[in-house]
Structures are given as structure tokens and as C-alpha cells.
Amino acid sequence: MTLDRRTLLLSTASILGAARWGRLPIPRAKAPLRILFLGGTGFIGPHMVQRALDRGHQVTLFSRGRHGTELFPGVERLVGDRNGQLDALKGKKWDVVIDNSGYTADNVKASGELLAGNVSHYLFTSTLDAYRDYFTAGIDESFPLATLPAGAPQDPGKYYGPLKAMSEREVARIYPNRHTIIRPGWIVGPGDNAHLFTYWVLRVRRGGDILTPGGPDDPMQVIDARDLAAFVIHAAEERLPGAYNAVGPQSNWAELLHGIKATTSATSTFHWADADFLKANGVKPFFGMPLWWPSRNDYDPGPMPSGLTGGIGIFRVKGEKALAAGMTHRPLADLVRDTADWYAKEFKDWPETGRPGPTPAREAELIKLLGARR
Secondary structure, three states: OOOOOOOOOOOHHHHHHHHHOOOOOOOOOOOOOEEEEEOOOOOHHHHHHHHHHHOOOEEEEEEOOOOOOOOOOOOEEEEOEOOOEOHHHOOOOEEEEEEOOOOOHHHHHHHHHHHOOOEEEEEEEOOHHHEOOOOOOOEOOOOOEOOOOOOOOOOHHHHHHHHHHHHHHHHHHHOOOOEEEEEEOEEEOOOOOOOHHHHHHHHHHHOEEEEEEOOOOOEEOEEEHHHHHHHHHHHHHHOOOEEEEEOOOOEEHHHHHHHHHOOOOOOEEEEEEOHHHHHHOOOOEEOOEEOOOOOOOOOOOOOOHHHOOOOOOOOOEOOHHHHHHOOOOOOHHHHHHHHHHHHHHHHOOOOOOOOOOOOHHHHHHHHHHHHHHO
16 A cells, blocks of 8 residues: 555655665575566556565566666566556466556556466455445454446546456456456665655654653554565465455554664654644644554544544454465564665655644644643
């Protein structure tokens, strides 16, 4: 999941930095595969491509050729567009296709049908937003999927989740016994073009009085993009069948913030602001208060982009199936340090405006208002 779920892109330099970050020796796969990536130059794609290369697989990238053209020199590149320009894919064979750029059912249907006779397995990167809602804690892979309202257009900007669900159905229809569906939760780490997690890493490391959302026990659940990439390539290698929630370990806000604090010598004080206070002061979830949605089903912050929403289950999603199939998670301290080091290398300074979270002045004002109310 990105800030608006699909449109944010990194600069080429930042993508390269993210793909190379936190590299450790990785064992080679026993049986190298020919892997086609439909989209591999955004946030999560480079991590997957790098993992595939490290495992010794032969990689082909299909994209419009507009971003990340300096990535992975020597890798085969095919130029085209999901919107009807698929000729570059004709007449070629691969063992696995990893589809990271399917946002409408029509586009997924077109690529899926074109490749059906030329690939052995189709792995589709979906999203937790493909589920009907987040009004239930403990959502597993059997939870009902979202549906597109009757007559609604295939517009990912408005119906991102339902269109991902429709795309999943197309993949399952075309590849009934040879597909994998990956439903990631909130993806963070080096290369995070939304900077929602990055905000908390840098803010806690700066120290001082910090406005924090909800309460210490509010649930939190994030997955490192590198752990997601490792699981995706593992799923491709093993041809894992069916759907998998790719989510991080269950945690809460106190554990997250104190975990970040443990990686720095900065002194900080957390000021917990409940959902009603934040709403009354015009602070919206995700953007105004990064990575946060109150653990309740009656919260209405007003219009949100790309259908962003929440409920008691948004950060309480079950990931046991993926764990049993081989998913692993690195320690929070490693995620925090790598994110901070990556950001410092790629962006230098944290701007006061034009990024998630309140400005320093606004944060101080809200903390003062919070204290006065109490």
C-alpha cells in the first residue's frame, strides 16, 4: 500500500538506493526461473527484482520505459503499456509472471489471457484493500472481497480495492490451478515513497515533545518491503497456490514508538491524542497522522483519497498462512535503522512541509491544545 495506493513513484536514484540497501548474502535457488515482471520500477518492484537476481533467476522487465530506466543494467527490458500495448510480450515464454502493476480488471484480463499459453504460473500482487471492509478483527484469506458498485467505472483512483478484487478473480479464472495472490498490508522500509513510516522514524529520532495518535494499545502492523519481496520470490519458486495475507507481526503503537526510541539517544515525550481530539482539530488519519487509523468502526474523517478507510481490523489482519508457507520478518530495530540510513543518504533533510505529518509549529500547537483540554 502506498500513500494513494498506486500513483507515487520514487526518483531513479532513490529506487536504486532502496534496491541495494540492507544487502546480505542470499543463497542461490536450486532451479533458476525465467521471471517476467509486469511493473518493477516503483517502491516494491526493485526489492523483488533484486531478490530474484540474487537468487539466480533470469529476469525480464515489462514497463512503459518512463521510470527507472537505469535500474538493473543487463536485465532484459520490454517496452509497452498495460492499456492495449502488449505486443512486446507475444511469442515469448517465462516460468512465472509477477504482476505488480495490475490496477484494473480489464488490464489484468488482457495480460493474463495473452500470457496464458506462455507462462506456467501467475503471481498477482493485490492488496488488503481487496477485502470488503476492515470492520472485523482477525481477517484471514477467506474473508469476503470487495465488489465494484453497479455501473461504476474502472477507476483505481476511486475504486482501488474493488478493482484489485476483480483483478484477482480474473487471475483465478485464467489460471485456475496455477496462480498465487499476494495481499500486502502497509509496506514500509527503505524506498518507502509514501514516507508514512519514515515520518515516525525521523520524528522520534529528532526527540522532544511528540504528538502521537490514539492510545499506546492501539494496534499497528507493517511489513518491510524486503521481507515482502523475499516472500514473493519464495512463492514464485514454490508455486504457492491460492491467496496469502502479506502482513507484518501484530504490534501496537507503544511498541512501535518505543522500538524506534530504543535505536536513538534522543530524549522524547509522547503526547497521546485520541481520535475525537484529532478529528475536532482537522487532523486526518494516514496523512495528517501518518500510518494511523483509530481502532473503531464508527470513525468518519470525511472524504479520503483512493477510498482509504479503516476499522477495528485494519491493523489486526491474520498472517499465519504466509508464515506457515515461509514468510519471515526482520527485527524492528533493523527496519528502523535501515529506513533512517536510507532516507539520510537519499534525501538529506526532512522538510517541514510537503510531506506526511504536522509541521513542527502545528504539532506544538496541538500539544498545547491537548494539554489545555486535560
